Amino acid sequence: MNIIRYSRLFRWVVRAFLLVFTLSLSVVSLLGGWSAVTILNPSSNDINIPDGPIITNFDIGNSSMEIIVPFNISNGGVYALSRISLRFQVGMTFGNTSTLLNDTTTVQIFDTLQPYGSVLPGKTLKANYSGTGSLPLSEVDIYRSPNALEFYANLTFSASYSLNLYTFTVSIIKFSVGNYSWFP
């Protein structure tokens, strides 16, 4: 009969702990991956940013602009989508009258990060991202064609998943969100 030494017994206990932990970690990874595929699958329409047209309201008199981005995020996975945040950076490109050849200049109108908390499994977050920025119109060439002002945005969507073990960020850079002309 073989008698197991006590030192070996202790080793088995630690190994069992490690096994349970590693298995749990693997299951979380697996379920997280499966859920991520479910959520991010383009055909599932779980994440829609923007969900409809981006609304831009120009108040030229007050040199300001408001941007509204409707979006919705559905969590079809098994873990909560947490630390959801949306960041919008809007840049304005215009012909600069203070330069010799009316070179185009781009200035950042606003850069706002908005947190949206968490979306539990099976739930949907439907919200509007809105931001206001001031327009530096003093040096704008208002006769520039085809548009005097062109607006571009960088959008960054970030969220954590699988018990905050993964954080993913999707960033779309320099896409057009609208333009403005004094003389249509």
Add this chain to the structure above:
Amino acid sequence: MGRFSNIVKGIIFMCVYIGTTMVIPFLTFTWVKEVQILGVAIVLTQHDYEKIIFWISAFGLLISTTAFFNYSSPKQSIRKGTFAMIQIILNCLYIWSYKFSGATEIRFEIVFEIANIGFISINVQNMVMLYMGVYFLTIILKGYDFFDFLLNRKTIREKRYKKMVGGNDSS
């Protein structure tokens, strides 16, 4: 176990490790290098790709050869304990250096009709911390094994040679 079977065992495990630490990751990263989703390319940058392939080859080689030494050594021997520990440490370095490119953020560029229109980044820092924690405990366990083999050498050898030459030790 005789010397021939020991060496064969070592070679088998070396092949397994070459497969899992070098061949499969190499094929995976070569495939992931340029994936297309709905006509949009998700690209791993060339620099990152080359860096990852380098670390795969470097640590893959070291892990596979230490696995050969480890598995061709007799059970519960000091040399097995030593190389098992070295192998685990190399495994940690391997994971840290290539899987996460030395950082905890994997970044893919989004390319649409040549133009770069953005990026997707996955931050796995918390996940890596947990995995590294597991590795830490595994290293502790291997260290414990090493000292156990060292301190209880006589008992282990008595057990090993109790029944027959090269007999088994069930503990």
Add this chain to the structure above:
Amino acid sequence: MIFQAVDFIQIIANIVAAILNFLNPIVSPMGEFMVNWMEVVLRFFPQPQDGLIVYVSIAIVIVILGLIINITWPGNKRPGFLKKVDEVEDKVEEKIEETETSVKKKVKKAKKKAKDLEKKADELEELEVETDTLEEELEELEEDIKDIEEDLEETIDEE
């Protein structure tokens, strides 16, 4: 059926999440410690611009060392301290065998003697039976003699 499966997955996910959430504060600091020392150690390893030559050389050395060491000492040779134990065990076994054989011989002899004694006892018993019958016969003869003597005395008296 599908909903039941989804429920089941959700239960598993919750259990696993509970385990991980409980162990996370214990294991994560260990991971952080690992990452810190690895970042330091990796600085001393040859980097991508240095090429693979160092790693290949180390790999070759490890394989050759492994081959030599594990062929020379495959771990099936009995260690010195066990050889002495073996010698003592052999001597003890020899002595045990010797004593066993001598005891067996003695037992055999004793058995033979016992058999002889049994034989003799049987013979004695037979002799006893014979003597008994002879004694009985003698007694009968004595009685006969007595009768004859009495008869003789009577005839003498009558005459």
